[in-house]
Amino acid sequence: MRAPITDLIHHPYTAPAGFGAPQPGVFKASTVFFPNVAAMRARDWKTKDGYTYGLHGTPTTFLLEERIAALEGGRQCLLVPSGLAALANVNLSLLRSGDEVLLPDNAYGPSRAMAEGELAQWGIGHQRYDPMNVDDLARRIGPRTRLVWLEAPGSVTLEFPPLERLAALCRERGVTSALDNTWGAGLAFNGLEAGADIVVQALTKYPSGGGDVLMGSVVTRDEDLHLRLKLTHMRLGWGVGANDVESVLRSLPSLALRYRAQDAAARVLARWLSDRPEVALVLHPGLEGSPGHANWRATCGPDGLAAGLFSIVLHEHHAPARVDAFCDALRLFRLGYSWGGPISLVAPYEPSAMRSPELGTWPHRGTLVRLSVGLEAVEDLQADLAAALAQLA
Structure with a gap:
């Protein structure tokens, strides 16, 4: 007669096939058994x-x-x-x-x-x-x-x-x-x-x-x-x-729903920021005047999607330390890398340091800030940006 622990480990029961549910089962394994x-x-x-x-x-x-x-x-x-x-x-x-x-x-x-x-x-x-x-x-x-x-x-x-x-x-x-x-x-x-x-x-x-x-x-x-x-x-x-x-x-x-919602919110904010006096340039493929907009239209279509990611270039008279203060002042946009999650993110960059001198310098003056739009209400995100932009005054 085998010990109980052996019977426990080698118990013969197998769940019946045919189970269906909205979420698939999760199989975890390093070792995989073979019948022979x-x-x-x-x-x-x-x-x-x-x-x-x-x-x-x-x-x-x-x-x-x-x-x-x-x-x-x-x-x-x-x-x-x-x-x-x-x-x-x-x-x-x-x-x-x-x-x-x-x-x-x-x-x-x-x-x-x-x-x-x-x-x-x-x-x-x-x-x-x-x-x-x-x-x-x-x-x-x-x-x-x-x-x-x-x-x-x-x-x-x-x-x-x-x-x-x-x-x-x-x-x-x-x-x-x-x-x-x-x-x-x-x-x-x-x-x-x-x-x-x-x-x-x-x-x-x-x-x-x-x-x-x-x-x-x-x-x-x-x-x-x-x-x-x-x-x-x-x-x-x-x-x-x-x-x-x-x-x-x-x-x-929910991928398509989230992507479209973040895309729509990003465009609202990008258009609003393009009219702000503190902002020299908005970089968003779906917006007229952004570098490569015509290429975006050719690839994605005139009514195509454009994600929830965009960057702004603040006027050069705003010193980098003040731009950092703007980022620090944001409350809903959190400082962090990556994008695509439920929480909006912000990060400052220095594009000129990323470019190859052989291909020419970054053509725009001022500090770049990248914004990733999450799933918060767009009016709350706009208010958060407006309050932080006041820090630049």
């Missing part, structure tokens, strides 16, 4: 035909992968622990010593840091190009170029590039293009239809929507390219927690 040795030997971790080990997928992660692939219009998706990990997975899959990667001059800061740090240490070169100038990218693509990163728009200064033309150039030259589509969230436009070979997102932001999850995705349509990315994914040991996956799955049904 033949099955153990036959299963292939590279497909979704079965399960081999927790890092290679569970019903929970497979479900989120399939939903994100559908959101982006792709066929395959990989989940990684953050948006930056998604960038790293692409770089490490496609670049070797002696290769070169091209980055937009307004690229996400950690992406530039990766190129200047780890990639440079491994003998991988990089150049920065003017994302608003297709001819500049054409001049820089050379025999060593293996990958071109695209962003639409830039994550701080929010210029919207001629995305389709940049992607078409990469395809003509036989160079893989990868798009950071975190701003668009798979809703404002379809990155793969726009011509990118790979689309990555920080699911941390709009798909999660709660400001409490770190996760990224890599989506493709080409099976060979997906396999190359997946092999690197396996060798790096990327994994995501089942509870985090559950959080994103729970948030996805």
Whole structure:
């Protein structure tokens, strides 16, 4: 007779199949059981035909992968622990010593840091190009170029590039293009239809929507390219927690509603701020006069979506210390990085320090402040901004 603890661990009961509910079940596993040795030997971790080990997928992660692939219009998706990990997975899959990667001059800061740090240490070169100038990218693509990163728009200064033309150039030259589509969230436009070979997102932001999850995705349509990315994914040991996956799955049904609400509120505030005497410039792709507005219209449509993110440039006579005081005075806009959550965020930046001198200096004087609009009532956010702007007087 076996000991009670053994019977407890090996209890034979299995819940009946056929249970259905609004939220999917959460499966957590490192070890996965096989019915026999033949099955153990036959299963292939590279497909979704079965399960081999927790890092290679569970019903929970497979479900989120399939939903994100559908959101982006792709066929395959990989989940990684953050948006930056998604960038790293692409770089490490496609670049070797002696290769070169091209980055937009307004690229996400950690992406530039990766190129200047780890990639440079491994003998991988990089150049920065003017994302608003297709001819500049054409001049820089050379025999060593293996990958071109695209962003639409830039994550701080929010210029919207001629995305389709940049992607078409990469395809003509036989160079893989990868798009950071975190701003668009798979809703404002379809990155793969726009011509990118790979689309990555920080699911941390709009798909999660709660400001409490770190996760990224890599989506493709080409099976060979997906396999190359997946092999690197396996060798790096990327994994995501089942509870985090559950959080994103729970948030996805409200993604479009939240995105549209934050977009609408951001436009109200951006238009109001454009008339404020303290503000020299509003950077919002959906607003006339913002850099790349025509490109945004071409990609997203004249009535398209534009996220809940925008930046303002305060007049240069407002010293940086006063701009910091403006940010400190905000009560509903909290100081913090990221975007897409329920709480509005603010952060000051110095764009001139982010630009490549070779491509020219930041053309606007004054301090830039980026605003991420959450889900608060827009009239309360406007009152918060008005009170803080009074600090600049």
